[in-house]
Amino acid sequence: MNNQYSTLSEAIEALKKEGYTTNFRVNDNGLLEANSEKTFGASEVKLAEFHRFEGMTDPGDSTILYALETSSGLKGTLADSYGADASELISEFMKKVERKNQIN
Structure with a gap:
């Protein structure tokens, strides 16, 4: 289910309770990174769900939170801006990630 939370912090807390406890980032090599020792290519990651949020005072302040599972x-979760402020590295990585339960 997507977009079921009112705030980013509410989504993060709920996802932590579901086991999404790692804070991921996409490194300069375009790999998902759990820490400096663990990295994953897009083929090793599935998108379980995502949630979009707009800032209360500025609709241009938009965030997307991805809930990801590795092979x-x-x-864990990966946060990014969306729209014009989105990270090119994250956007390119997420384009390659398969959605969980996706039928090919």
Whole structure:
């Protein structure tokens, strides 16, 4: 289910309770990084769900939160701006990630 939370912090807390406890980032090499020792290519990651949020005072302040699962079983979240302020690295990575339960 997507876009079911009112705030970003509410989504993060709820997802943590579901086991999405790792804070992911996309490194300069275009790999998902759990820490400096663990990295994953897009083919090793599935998108479980995502949620979009707009700032209360500025609709241009938009964030997207991805709930991701890796082939090793690691679950976590990745946050990014969306729209004009989106990270090119994250956008390119997420274009390659398969959606969980997607039928090919």
